[in-house]
Amino acid sequence: MGFVSEAIEPDPGSFDPAAMTQGLPSLPTGFVWRGRHLVVATVSRTWRSTKDDRGEAYLDRLWFAFTTSDGAEAVVYFDKHAKRRGERWRLYTIEET
Numbered sequence: 001m002g003f004v005s006e007a008i009e010p011d012p013g014s015f016d017p018a019a020m021t022q023g024l025p026s027l028p029t030g031f032v033w034r035g036r037h038l039v040v041a042t043v044s045r046t047w048r049s050t051k052d053d054r055g056e057a058y059l060d061r062l063w064f065a066f067t068t069s070d071g072a073e074a075v076v077y078f079d080k081h082a083k084r085r086g087e088r089w090r091l092y093t094i095e096e097t
Contacts, residue, residue, distance in 0.1 A: 001093075001094050001095065001096060002093055002094075002095065003092070003093055004033075004091045004092065004093060004094055005090060005091070005092060006033065006034075006090065006091050007086070007087040007089065007090055007091075008031040008032065008033045008038075008076065008089050008090060008091045009031060009032045009033075009089070010028035010030070010031055010089050011028050011029055011030040011031065011032070014028040014029040014030060025062065025078045025088075027040060027043060027046075027064045027066070027076075028040070028089075031076065031089065031091070033091050033094075038068050038072070038074060038091075038094075039068055039069035039070075040066045040068065040069075041066065041067050041068055041069045042066060042067045043064060043065070043066045044065045044066060044067065045063075045064075045065040046062070046063065046064050046065075047062075047063045048060075048061070048062055048063070049061045049063065049077075051081075059080055060079070060080060060081060061077045061078060061079055061080065062077060062078045062080070063075065063076075063077045063092075064076050064077070071096075071097040072094055072095060072096050072097060073093075073094070073095045073097070074091065074093065074094045074095075075091075075092040075093045075094075076089060076090060076091050076092060077089075077090055077092055
């Protein structure tokens with residue numbers, strides 16, 4: 001499928017509380033996208049992107065690349081500055097095997 005860029009719902013209660021104590025979200029164990037349950041099997045990469053505002057760099061997005069339990073390769077991000085609170089998690093890309 002490739003590029004998606006759609007809001008996704010994280011599984012409730014599937015966050016790592018230790019990461020959240022640092023003020024950052026952890027990658028949930030799964031998401032729901034278009035009625036499909038995407039279960040995180042293996043995380044291959046994490047990274048951050050920033051945005052500049054008046055000479056200062058601010059954390060903008062936290063990115064996660066992972067393999068789902070059914071073998072798809074997905075990239076999601078948490079948008080720290082999303083206008084709607086319910087749309088902070090987004091599925092960026094997904095490639096079926």
